[in-house]
Amino acid sequence: MTTAQKKRREMHIAIRDAAIREFARNGLAGTSTQVIAQSAGISKAQLHYYISSKEELYQQVLGHIVRQWREIFFLSPTRDDPATAIATYIERKLRHALEYPDISRLFANEIARGAPEMAGHWEELKASVDEASEVIRGWIEAGMLAPVDPLLFQINMWAVTQHYAEYEAQARVLMDVPDGAPLDADRIIAEATELFLLRCGLQGRGPRP
Amino acid sequence: MTTAQKKRREMHIAIRDAAIREFARNGLAGTSTQVIAQSAGISKAQLHYYISSKEELYQQVLGHIVRQWREIFFLSPTRDDPATAIATYIERKLRHALEYPDISRLFANEIARGAPEMAGHWEELKASVDEASEVIRGWIEAGMLAPVDPLLFQINMWAVTQHYAEYEAQARVLMDVPDGAPLDADRIIAEATELFLLRCGLQGRGPRP
Amino acid sequence: MTTAQKKRREMHIAIRDAAIREFARNGLAGTSTQVIAQSAGISKAQLHYYISSKEELYQQVLGHIVRQWREIFFLSPTRDDPATAIATYIERKLRHALEYPDISRLFANEIARGAPEMAGHWEELKASVDEASEVIRGWIEAGMLAPVDPLLFQINMWAVTQHYAEYEAQARVLMDVPDGAPLDADRIIAEATELFLLRCGLQGRGPRP
Amino acid sequence: MTTAQKKRREMHIAIRDAAIREFARNGLAGTSTQVIAQSAGISKAQLHYYISSKEELYQQVLGHIVRQWREIFFLSPTRDDPATAIATYIERKLRHALEYPDISRLFANEIARGAPEMAGHWEELKASVDEASEVIRGWIEAGMLAPVDPLLFQINMWAVTQHYAEYEAQARVLMDVPDGAPLDADRIIAEATELFLLRCGLQGRGPRP
DNA sequence: GATGAATGAGGGTTCATTCAT
DNA sequence: TATGAATGAACCCTCATTCAT
Numbered sequence: 041m042t043t044a045q046k047k048r049r050e051m052h053i054a055i056r057d058a059a060i061r062e063f064a065r066n067g068l069a070g071t072s073t074q075v076i077a078q079s080a081g082i083s084k085a086q087l088h089y090y091i092s093s094k095e096e097l098y099q100q101v102l103g104h105i106v107r108q109w110r111e112i113f114f115l116s117p118t119r120d121d122p123a124t125a126i127a128t129y130i131e132r133k134l135r136h137a138l139e140y141p142d143i144s145r146l147f148a149n150e151i152a153r154g155a156p157e158m159a160g161h162w163e164e165l166k167a168s169v170d171e172a173s174e175v176i177r178g179w180i181e182a183g184m185l186a187p188v189d190p191l192l193f194q195i196n197m198w199a200v201t202q203h204y205a206e207y208e209a210q211a212r213v214l215m216d217v218p219d220g221a222p223l224d225a226d227r228i229i230a231e232a233t234e235l236f237l238l239r240c241g242l243q244g245r246g247p248r249p
Numbered sequence: 250m251t252t253a254q255k256k257r258r259e260m261h262i263a264i265r266d267a268a269i270r271e272f273a274r275n276g277l278a279g280t281s282t283q284v285i286a287q288s289a290g291i292s293k294a295q296l297h298y299y300i301s302s303k304e305e306l307y308q309q310v311l312g313h314i315v316r317q318w319r320e321i322f323f324l325s326p327t328r329d330d331p332a333t334a335i336a337t338y339i340e341r342k343l344r345h346a347l348e349y350p351d352i353s354r355l356f357a358n359e360i361a362r363g364a365p366e367m368a369g370h371w372e373e374l375k376a377s378v379d380e381a382s383e384v385i386r387g388w389i390e391a392g393m394l395a396p397v398d399p400l401l402f403q404i405n406m407w408a409v410t411q412h413y414a415e416y417e418a419q420a421r422v423l424m425d426v427p428d429g430a431p432l433d434a435d436r437i438i439a440e441a442t443e444l445f446l447l448r449c450g451l452q453g454r455g456p457r458p
Numbered sequence: 459m460t461t462a463q464k465k466r467r468e469m470h471i472a473i474r475d476a477a478i479r480e481f482a483r484n485g486l487a488g489t490s491t492q493v494i495a496q497s498a499g500i501s502k503a504q505l506h507y508y509i510s511s512k513e514e515l516y517q518q519v520l521g522h523i524v525r526q527w528r529e530i531f532f533l534s535p536t537r538d539d540p541a542t543a544i545a546t547y548i549e550r551k552l553r554h555a556l557e558y559p560d561i562s563r564l565f566a567n568e569i570a571r572g573a574p575e576m577a578g579h580w581e582e583l584k585a586s587v588d589e590a591s592e593v594i595r596g597w598i599e600a601g602m603l604a605p606v607d608p609l610l611f612q613i614n615m616w617a618v619t620q621h622y623a624e625y626e627a628q629a630r631v632l633m634d635v636p637d638g639a640p641l642d643a644d645r646i647i648a649e650a651t652e653l654f655l656l657r658c659g660l661q662g663r664g665p666r667p
Numbered sequence: 668m669t670t671a672q673k674k675r676r677e678m679h680i681a682i683r684d685a686a687i688r689e690f691a692r693n694g695l696a697g698t699s700t701q702v703i704a705q706s707a708g709i710s711k712a713q714l715h716y717y718i719s720s721k722e723e724l725y726q727q728v729l730g731h732i733v734r735q736w737r738e739i740f741f742l743s744p745t746r747d748d749p750a751t752a753i754a755t756y757i758e759r760k761l762r763h764a765l766e767y768p769d770i771s772r773l774f775a776n777e778i779a780r781g782a783p784e785m786a787g788h789w790e791e792l793k794a795s796v797d798e799a800s801e802v803i804r805g806w807i808e809a810g811m812l813a814p815v816d817p818l819l820f821q822i823n824m825w826a827v828t829q830h831y832a833e834y835e836a837q838a839r840v841l842m843d844v845p846d847g848a849p850l851d852a853d854r855i856i857a858e859a860t861e862l863f864l865l866r867c868g869l870q871g872r873g874p875r876p
Numbered sequence: 877g878a879t880g881a882a883t884g885a886g887g888g889t890t891c892a893t894t895c896a897t
Numbered sequence: 898t899a900t901g902a903a904t905g906a907a908c909c910c911t912c913a914t915t916c917a918t
Contacts (some may be wrong), residue, residue: 044877065362070278073913086878088914145361148415152354153274155418162422169423191423192440196409199416203408206357206415209364213371214378214400231401235448253897253901260902282888294904297889462880462918469881483780487697491909503883506910563779566833570772571692573836580840587841609841610858617830618823624775624833625826627782631789632796632818649819653866671898700892713899715893 054080055090059101064142067149068098068157099157102150105143106161112136115172115194122179123242127233130197134229137205138222144205169194186241193239200232263289264299268310273351276358277307277366308366311359314352315370321345324381324403331388332451336442339406343438346414347431353414378403395450402448409441472498473508477519482560485567486516486575517575520568523561524579530554533590533612540597541660545651548615552647555623556640562623587612604659611657618650681707682717686728691769694776695725695784726784729777732770733788739763742799742821749806750869754860757824761856764832765849771832796821813868820866827859 058080062071073094077087091097113133115125137144150157169191176190204211204223217223267289271280282303286296300306322342324334346353359366378400385399413420413432426432476498480489491512495505509515531551533543555562568575587609594608622629622641635641685707689698700721704714718724740760742752764771777784796818803817831838831850844850 066278067276067358068279069275070280072911074911083879084913085880085915089877094913148361149276149358151417151419152357152415158418165419166422189436189440192437195412195416195420195423196441196444199412200405200408203404203412206361207404207408208360209367210360210374211404213375214404227398228401231398232405235405235444238447239444257901281886283886292904293888294890294906295902298902298904303888466880484696485694485776487693488695489697490907492907501883502909503885503911504881507881507883512909566779567694567776569835569837570775570833576836583837584840607854607858610855613830613834613838613841614827614859614862617834618826621822621826621830624779625822626778627785628778628792629822631793632822645816646819649816650823653823653862656865657862699890701890710900711892712894712901716898721892 051082051090055082055087055097056101056104059097060105060142060146063098063101064145064149067153068095095157101146102157103161105147106165108143110164110168114168115175122184122240123237125175126197126236126240126242130201130233130236131229133197133201134204134232135225137201138208138225138228141205141208144202148202148206186239188240193236197232197236200235204228260291260299264291264296264306265310265313268306269314269351269355272307272310273354273358276362277304304366310355311366312370314356315374317352319373319377323377324384331393331449332446334384335406335445335449335451339410339442339445340438342406342410343413343441344434346410347417347434347437350414350417353411357411357415395448397449402445406441406445409444413437469500469508473500473505473515474519474522477515478523478560478564481516481519482563482567485571486513513575519564520575521579523565524583526561528582528586532586533593540602540658541655543593544615544654544658544660548619548651548654549647551615551619552622552650553643555619556626556643556646559623559626562620566620566624604657606658611654615650615654618653622646678709678717682709682714682724683728683731686724687732687769687773690725690728691772691776694780695722722784728773729784730788732774733792735770737791737795741795742802749811749867750864752802753824753863753867753869757828757860757863758856760824760828761831761859762852764828765835765852765855768832768835771829775829775833813866815867820863824859824863827862831855 055076058076062076062079065071071094073087074084076094076097077084080087113129113136115129120128155162172194173190176185176188176193179185180187180190208223211217211223212219215223264285267285268280271285271288274280275284280303282296283293285303285306286293289296322338322345324338329337364371381403382399385394385397385402388394389396389399417432420426420432421428424432473494476494477489480494480497483489489512491505492502494512494515495502498505531547531554533547538546573580590612591608594603594606594611597603598605598608626641629635629641630637633641682703685703686698689703689706692698698721700714701711703721703724704711707714740756740763742756747755782789799821800817803812803815803820806812807814807817835850838844838850839846842850
């Protein structure tokens with residue numbers, strides 16, 4: 041039954057999305073299956089038919105996020121010059137954070153708790169980061185980049201890009217953006233790009249002669 | 250009388266500290282009074298003798314944090330030159346974050362939830378930030394600073410300094426710091442300082458001729 | 459479906475009956491959901507599956523009583539002569555009170571507390587009483603009844619009829635009726651009827667020449 | 668220490684009055700010692716210093732009420748003619764009910780619960796009622812009173828007089844008396860007197876030639 | 877698959893009472 | 898006496914999960 045399977049998959053996606061929404065708001069312990077079910081538009085009993093436990097659902101969602109990030113974000117050792125690679129990374133990461141803030145929030149929440157459920161996921165994340173460090177080191181050695189600590193450089197980029205998702209509410213207040221409206225992505229991206237390009241001796245996109 | 254009052258105050262502080270610890274871990278909804286009591290070394294009933302409700306305790310803690318930050322962190326419009334002022338701010342903020350990461354985590358968690366309990370606290374936070382923006386603008390106009398968006402500059406500093414508290418667990422993994430040991434504060438501070446001083450056209454502390 | 463719905467309805471009735479029993483004994487504040495559940499033969503959690511809160515259950519029960527009374531007790535402006543109408547009213551009310559004393563007790567308890575939950579119910583009760591007052595006034599004007607204050611006449615009938623429910627325990631002692639046995643309804647009804655018929659100039663059922 | 672004793676007695680009276688107020692509202696189970704203490708203007712710990720338990724306090728209050736009633740209300744076999752005796756009784760009882768409604772309410776509440784704490788008090792109450800029955804029977808035999816069931820006659824008088832205390836809130840609504848104002852005692856007394864005098868063949872106070 | 881019902885555990889809070897000071 | 902503190906039980910209610918249909 042391809043149709044049945046399809047429906048099943050759709051249901052799982054609906055549940056996952058609802059779980060992200062709700063876990064992002066109140067964490068694992070603070071989110072009830074009732075609320076997740078409601079958010080997914082199904083009954084609590086129905087939810088428990090599709091998942092085996094709340095913890096397991098959380099784990100799944102976490103894995104999904106980590107996998108997704110690994111797929112999307114990387115400092116490609118490709119043909120791009122460093123400036124483009126970095127600017128692209130920042131833009132991609134920031135747009136993702138602004139569009140799917142709940143994903144960042146859920147992840148941040150998990151880390152802030154001491155990352156008790158991340159056990160199985162560190163490896164691939166670290167691999168991804170180490171790989172990028174190598175790329176950066178390569179650039180530095182090739183004289184294409186001012187010397188930076190590749191790890192802290194990445195962590196700080198991560199810090200800034202994640203921030204606008206997690207602290208959206210605060211950014212909204214400080215930037216006088218009303219509740220419904222989106223944050224000014226371009227302005228944020230421009231400033232972040234400038235910040236990190238200047239750090240490694242590359243001209244920013246800012247005003248040039 | 251003084252002894253009794255002192256004991257009472259000590260109890261309230263112990264409770265507040267326990268609350269910060271636990272709320273930081275699991276948020277308002279995910280933290281039980283049971284756990285807070287345990288963490289404070291008292292019984293649940295005893296805890297409820299000292300607090301009027303979990304929500305109220307949370308509010309108190311939140312107020313405490315905001316007030317504390319307002320007192321400690323500011324870009325002083327004092328006699329300091331911009332470089333010193335900014336470096337000092339970053340160092341102070343980062344050392345605080347690394348020493349009391351739970352405070353940052355609790356705050357981050359509240360903001361990530363949409364800041365439902367922050368209603369009464371935005372004003373003073375925003376005032377503090379606006380004030381600092383004025384200082385920065387002054388420096389720029391005086392030609393002491395390259396032109397930056399004062400607000401985004403501050404938000405990004407905040408992002409980076411907060412990050413090492415909230416993402417401590419991740420930083421620990423990426424930086425290969427074992428569980429008991431502290432993160433390398435000096436290294437982090439140096440990089441962050443360099444990052445933001447370079448952004449506004451001031452030489453970093455980095456290698457100079 | 460019909461079977462399930464029927465079972466559901468039966469459960470709700472069982473709960474309502476248990477609630478009446480228990481609220482009648484100890485009032486809203488003095489009755490625990492535990493006790494209500496026990497009285498209904500279910501678990502506490504099960505009870506809370508069917509009701510939304512103790513207060514709401516109480517409200518429902520109160521509404522049920524008021525509605526029931528409005529339906530059953532009224533001084534019909536029908537073809538009955540006053541004596542029959544009044545005698546019928548007293549008999550109906552007294553038999554109801556003696557058969558379902560808990561209903562009277564629960565209501566009495568609510569009123570004695572200052573009727574904090576009656577807000578929404580006074581209107582229909584007052585309407586019912588005012589309507590009856592009109593009927594009585596009509597009889598008086600038609601010369602069929604000695605002049606009485608229609609309102610106090612009704613209140614006093616209410617007082618006497620309710621009394622044997624609320625004060626059943628006392629009546630039992632004074633009338634030497636052992637615990638299991640019912641009060642002598644006929645004797646009570648006869649005396650009450652006589653009392654109120656004599657008041658308004660109608661011969662009672664008592665000894666006539 | 669006469670002064671100390673006096674203060675102690677005053678405290679006990681204050682506590683008793685507070686207990687009557689509060690027990691009248693919510694019954695034994697529904698009233699907390701906290702609330703009683705507050706109503707008496709003392710702390711909970713202080714209250715428990717003066718009483719030995721909530722149950723015992725309730726018992727004391729109940730005993731106080733029964734004793735008080737026994738002292739105040741009785742159909743005196745004195746020199747009064749029946750009409751005066753009955754009218755006096757009704758007036759005294761009604762004025763007491765209207766002035767101290769909480770006493771009536773507390774008593775009613777106890778009886779409605781099945782009078783579990785009255786065990787020790789029935790005897791004197793019944794004795795009092797039986798005594799009055801004798802008086803009434805005497806009057807009937809002397810031809811001074813139409814034949815009535817002495818017991819039901821008394822119970823009904825009790826019903827009507829108590830009613831305006833217990834159902835004060837309802838009477839207030841039906842009689843359009845605003846919350847602060849007292850009920851119209853004279854009107855109520857007149858009607859009740861008329862009712863019971865007519866019952867036993869005595870002219871009411873109503874219009875006479 | 878989906879739904880209503882059930883349940884044992886736990887959540888926040890209050891309780892009557894006692895104790896130390 | 899009076900007060901703040903402490904406690905174990907209870908209170909109302911929600912939880913994650915299971916089961917029958």
